[in-house]
Amino acid sequence: xxxxRFEDALNKLEKIVSKLEEGDIPLEESLKLFxxxxxxxxxxxxxLDEAERKVEILLKGKxxxxxxxxxxxxxxxxxxxSINSGEAISGEGED
Numbered sequence: 001x002x003x004x005r006f007e008d009a010l011n012k013l014e015k016i017v018s019k020l021e022e023g024d025i026p027l028e029e030s031l032k033l034f035x036x037x038x039x040x041x042x043x044x045x046x047x048l049d050e051a052e053r054k055v056e057i058l059l060k061g062k063x064x065x066x067x068x069x070x071x072x073x074x075x076x077x078x079x080x081x082s083i084n085s086g087e088a089i090s091g092e093g094e095d
Contacts, residue, residue, distance in 0.1 A: 009040045013041060016037040052071065056069060056071060057071050
């Protein structure tokens with residue numbers, strides 16, 4: 001059996017949600033769709049977690065060279081990320 005793709009699973013999940021929101025399907029079918037939706041939701045969550053672990057952010061070191069840093073969403077360091085165009089994005093809000 002071929003590996004399920006994130007995009008395909010997300011598409012199936014969206015269709016299931018639409019069917020359930022319509023509300024005009026029998027209870028047994030609703031329960032089966034709900035169970036499949038839960039399975040797809042867990043699969044998508046797992047794939048997103050895997051992708052998050054693989055993401056690296058390129059930061060400029062003191063010598064001006066880019067070096068990869070692991071992405072950690074739990075840390076809001078406020079470091080400025082360099083962009084190719086020379087613009088910068090700050091990790092903190094500028095309210």
